[in-house]
Amino acid sequence: MTEGADAILSALRPVVDGIAATFGPTCEVVLHDYRLGERSVVAVAGSVTGRAVGGALSEIGLAVLAQGDAAGNDLNYVSRTADGRIVKSSTMPLRDGDGRVFGALCVNVDVTALRQAGDLLAALAGVLPPQAPATTFTNDFEDVVDALVRAEELARGRPAAGLGRGERIALLRALDERGVFRVRNAVPRVADRLGVSRSAVYADLAECRREAQQ
Template sequence: METADAILDALKQVIPGLAATFGRSCEIVLHDYRRGEQSVVAVAGQVTGRRIGGVTSEIGLRMLAQGDDAHDDLNYVTRTNSGRTVKSSTLPLRDAGGRVFGALCVNLDVTALRQVADLLGDLAGVAPAAPPTTTFTDDFDEVLEAVIRAEELALAKPVDSLTRQERLPLLRALDERGLFTVRGAAPRVAARLGISRASLYTDLAACRTDGQKP
């Protein structure tokens, strides 16, 4: 029976060769979600600047929110904070019992290809669509802020000024985006929203109860 540790150890041996096969534009990142904030356990290549001991991105949080129902997320395109265009695939890792415990992420820097596509689009009179920005960082607080800030922009209102009724949909959205799957996230969210931990846990429980209603 393959254990999670055995699977991770095997992958650590092969990802340098896989990254080298695709060249300097490829990066492969191995995540162990059991490690909480420090989920990155191996990196080969340099595209997003990931390092061992780093945190998952918003994409990883979304996969964590799916739990054991997570599925392969293939060929999605995002943009780093530095402006590089990255095509990625995230593959959940399962132990022998079918439980998701980590992920293998492949990132390809397609900035140059995107620039060519944009040029052709300009010539054809087609406006290129801008890919969403993903926060690749070693600091979980930066990921947390990016997730909350995205919801704050959608609300067009500071999150620390929301009434309880306005706050409940926000917490539901943050929960669905997997923010609370990381240990220690709740107190940080409470501080960002300007409420007590007790209030946050009460409101979050209410959101989850409402979400179970038919």
């Protein structure tokens, strides 16, 4: 259903511009084609996350890939950019005529000013506001891989390059569950980050998947 997917993307391109223009400079709309792998951004209007055509999908996009065709709309969630801005987003998976997820339409709104005002009121009331989770919005998928590996290193209290094989398999399982290896060319990037060969990552990944099926 490649032609059907391409037609849907073509129909949505003017919608991307229209939504961003309607909501103004604090709004960004991003259109993803996951068939393109790590450089999934095919259209963008607005500049909330600084991505451009050819940019990478984030951890949020990886979550859609991890869910596969069962992925549903994820609406009005809040995340935090690397520079501390607060973004309210909605991610809507796109399906071809056979029901297969092949992309997503994402709307991001910078609500930093609103959140700061809310935090001030919360502080006056003696209530500690919740911290929004960090999300890696970037044009380079390697930055996303690095952020996910860093999170696993922090959880384990050890650098990834110093992990034994059992610990490395557990780390790869965590990355696999996050959808990392559904992206083409992810294995070389992860191998570089872990300081091991690609063949070692392929072997360890196969092992952790066998363990999951037992």
